Amino acid sequence: MTDQRQIIKDCLRGKIIAQRALYEAYAEPMMGVCYRYTKSVQDAEDVLQEGFMRVFTHLHQFREEGELGGWIRRIMVNTSINYLKKNIHYRNEMVFTEPSMHPVLEATPEITLQAKEIASLIRQLPTGYQTVFNLHAVEGYTHVEIGKILGISENTSRSQYMRARNLLCDWIKKWDENTKSENYAR
Amino acid sequence: MPDNTFENKLNQQMGDFRFTPSEAVWQKLETDLRKRNKRRWAIIWFISGLVVLSAGLYFYSQLTIPEAFNSITQNSGKSINTENNTADGNNSTPPLKGNNNDEVYARNGQSSTEETGTTVKPETLKIPELKNQSEITVNQQQKIDKQGKSQKGKIEIAQSDEYNVAESEKTGEKTKLTADTKDTDSENFKRKSAPQKVFGKDSANPAITMHNDDPAVSSLLIGGLQNVNDSAISTRNELKIETKKRAITFGVRIDAGRSANSESAFEQSKSADLSTGPTSGGSPSYVYPYSQEPSFGWSLGIWMRKPLNPRISLLAGLAYQQYRTKTSVGTQGQGGLVLNNGVRDVMVDQYYSQGNLETYQNRYHLLSLPVEIAIQLNKGSKLPISWQLGLAPGWMISSNSLFKAKDSSGILYSDKGMFNRFQLGLQTGFSFRLFRNSRNALELGPVFQYMLTPAFKNQINYKGHLSFAGLRADWTLFTLKPRQR
Numbered sequence: 001m002t003d004q005r006q007i008i009k010d011c012l013r014g015k016i017i018a019q020r021a022l023y024e025a026y027a028e029p030m031m032g033v034c035y036r037y038t039k040s041v042q043d044a045e046d047v048l049q050e051g052f053m054r055v056f057t058h059l060h061q062f063r064e065e066g067e068l069g070g071w072i073r074r075i076m077v078n079t080s081i082n083y084l085k086k087n088i089h090y091r092n093e094m095v096f097t098e099p100s101m102h103p104v105l106e107a108t109p110e111i112t113l114q115a116k117e118i119a120s121l122i123r124q125l126p127t128g129y130q131t132v133f134n135l136h137a138v139e140g141y142t143h144v145e146i147g148k149i150l151g152i153s154e155n156t157s158r159s160q161y162m163r164a165r166n167l168l169c170d171w172i173k174k175w176d177e178n179t180k181s182e183n184y185a186r
Numbered sequence: 187m188p189d190n191t192f193e194n195k196l197n198q199q200m201g202d203f204r205f206t207p208s209e210a211v212w213q214k215l216e217t218d219l220r221k222r223n224k225r226r227w228a229i230i231w232f233i234s235g236l237v238v239l240s241a242g243l244y245f246y247s248q249l250t251i252p253e254a255f256n257s258i259t260q261n262s263g264k265s266i267n268t269e270n271n272t273a274d275g276n277n278s279t280p281p282l283k284g285n286n287n288d289e290v291y292a293r294n295g296q297s298s299t300e301e302t303g304t305t306v307k308p309e310t311l312k313i314p315e316l317k318n319q320s321e322i323t324v325n326q327q328q329k330i331d332k333q334g335k336s337q338k339g340k341i342e343i344a345q346s347d348e349y350n351v352a353e354s355e356k357t358g359e360k361t362k363l364t365a366d367t368k369d370t371d372s373e374n375f376k377r378k379s380a381p382q383k384v385f386g387k388d389s390a391n392p393a394i395t396m397h398n399d400d401p402a403v404s405s406l407l408i409g410g411l412q413n414v415n416d417s418a419i420s421t422r423n424e425l426k427i428e429t430k431k432r433a434i435t436f437g438v439r440i441d442a443g444r445s446a447n448s449e450s451a452f453e454q455s456k457s458a459d460l461s462t463g464p465t466s467g468g469s470p471s472y473v474y475p476y477s478q479e480p481s482f483g484w485s486l487g488i489w490m491r492k493p494l495n496p497r498i499s500l501l502a503g504l505a506y507q508q509y510r511t512k513t514s515v516g517t518q519g520q521g522g523l524v525l526n527n528g529v530r531d532v533m534v535d536q537y538y539s540q541g542n543l544e545t546y547q548n549r550y551h552l553l554s555l556p557v558e559i560a561i562q563l564n565k566g567s568k569l570p571i572s573w574q575l576g577l578a579p580g581w582m583i584s585s586n587s588l589f590k591a592k593d594s595s596g597i598l599y600s601d602k603g604m605f606n607r608f609q610l611g612l613q614t615g616f617s618f619r620l621f622r623n624s625r626n627a628l629e630l631g632p633v634f635q636y637m638l639t640p641a642f643k644n645q646i647n648y649k650g651h652l653s654f655a656g657l658r659a660d661w662t663l664f665t666l667k668p669r670q671r
Contacts, residue, residue: 016219016220019219027206028205031205044207045208045211048207048211057222078535081533082524085524108192111192111196114199115203118200119200137193137196138197138201140197145523148523148597149523151525
């Protein structure tokens, strides 16, 4: 804790060594966050760089009441969403249609996959689904909050999430079946 | 009851998910950070340099003025000629005879007697070794009364167009150079006439008293006394030099008053139309009423002033201004929120809902370079009143002012990208100069400033123009005089 305080102080003084230390401490988990929201590693790295720049610029606003990791994570999520909205490639894919009726929740499979495998499945979702799913299932935002963040209604967010969840469950089931059949073949 | 097992498991696994970025990310980040640090240091060095330069100029002025006075004291104490035979042979004007046969020699081109006028009692510098007093007064005022008793015993050399020189008066052991009355031998001089020479006479030890009511005039006196050393005063030439080279004064400025951010009349009417409700087409064009109430504002700066002529001067400076306004807000929200400000989507961490739960202070930090003309309105010298008018181009360093989201949420949030950084202000005011005889004069008066540039960018529904009305205090720190020939 004392080390972290010292690092923050040195970062605020503009010491590159301290900034490097902070970056190394949080780069990997934050890259994981950026990776989930984007479609390519290159994009994820761009978001990570922009996010850390914002971290160092606004570090003086960090109150030590909370956890630094959580604060940085929130900045990374915000930067990721901003990146999606700015980047024309993602923006065109983020089309949210008003739901006519809610999809039915399918049976939940047991998750036997590793984190990286789940992350790569999430990234295969359409960008709109992917964003809503990440914000709700992983980050824990409510649909009201997601609605405000993305400029959509609460119902749209809920509907998008259901579709994303059903799709992901379907893929997880297929993945499990494939794995089982491969094991059986061996 | 929804099944959250899936979400919980997913959350656990994703919470620990890590992915190693390439080294190129840090390299790019490091380059950006170094650039940012350089920019920050450049600002720090610039401000430090400005402070050091100001301090240096101040101390330089403090050192040079006493040296000049020392040299006068030494010269005058040794060599002022008080002999009776000091009449200049070249004078075309005969000596003026006073009551005690002390003589004042002067040359005059045109004579003009003024019966009225006021004399400000100046401060006196005495040379202690000398017992008897010969007094020379240098006065800045336009006209000098010859008859007033207070002028008796002095020779007054006005910096203005007209002045009088009279004969000296001897009373007992005291010898004085005296302003003459109308019915005695007196002469009035115009500065632009032929050079004048003044000699005091006493066989005993004369004392010389210099009346100096302005630092700028003291340099005049320096020139005059040095010429006394050579048995002749050529004040005319000195006056000419002083008229051409005017001293530059430096000082600090403090403003305090009420600052506001209001819409211009045109924009008010436009927003009033919009805020009447949704349009007939049903599109969400509703603009919620939004206002910022005036609050305390202040500014601090440094300035330099150069007189263009005796009544008009030019002032330039550097000032930091902090204008504040108040906005009523509801509850505070935390967490990432992406809002559309009419131009682009912005992400906000802190925001407020509409309401009257608490008052939020909007702060605007500006750095400006005011340039203004000051015109002295009255001829009187007791309380000079000036009118100031000028422009203040500035840069909005930062602001935490709240905007209203353009969507129907009506959320109030801060967006640094929506400010017009460049601000052009128009300012005017009046000032009353107090302690004008002091080296550190104080000017007080009301001031009004209006920013011609809108505070917010055009696309937002509330542009807002910053304004300020309050009291201004200008305190003269020091004066840099032009070099003597």
